[in-house]
């Protein structure tokens with residue numbers, strides 16, 4: 001958009017997609033989380049086009065990303081930097097919703113502490129509407145995330161490699177609670193958990209539809225407040 005299009009629309013709800021630059025298996029792009037966060041935001045804004053002013057901000061493509069540091073391509077920022085960046089961006093707007101797709105605990109905790117509207121899909125009432133693999137805690141670069149990337153940016157997934165990957169049903173939250181704070185220590189020796197070989201663009205579209213339903217509910221709440 002250009003600035004004249006924004007004049008007089010200060011009350012719009014602004015969506016801030018929060019991704020990461022992080023290894024996502026040998027088959028999916030480092031930008032997987034950013035693609036997913038933007039994909040949810042754009043669909044929600046489209047859905048509400050006739051109902052509300054909703055604008056999608058340029059994404060934050062870096063997050064607190066330590067678990068994948070043993071692999072090339074992980075670019076981490078600190079909690080403090082994330083906090084400052086998001087707080088200062090948010091200060092520009094009356095209404096903003098944070099939409100993260102990178103769910104490393106330290107990232108999620110930092111965002112929760114900001115007391116801004118947060119689309120937190122790790123909350124039980126949202127997580128239980130998502131796929132079996134996501135609910136099993138094996139949602140890093142597996143069937144769930146790879147399907148979402150296939151829906152929007154199929155050219156960025158190496159399908160030959162994807163089909164050869166064996167399923168690794170690792171419960172990441174449980175492994176983290178047990179003190180394992182790197183992908184390798186969790187048994188993810190190729191930076192993925194779950195079953196990427198089963199990913200499809202169709203499942204990705206279905207999951208995007210569910211994510212969009214949930215984000216639309218939150219945006220309506222924020223618009224009413």
Ligand SMILES: [Zn+2]
Nearest residue numbers: 032033141145
């Ligand atoms: Zn991811």
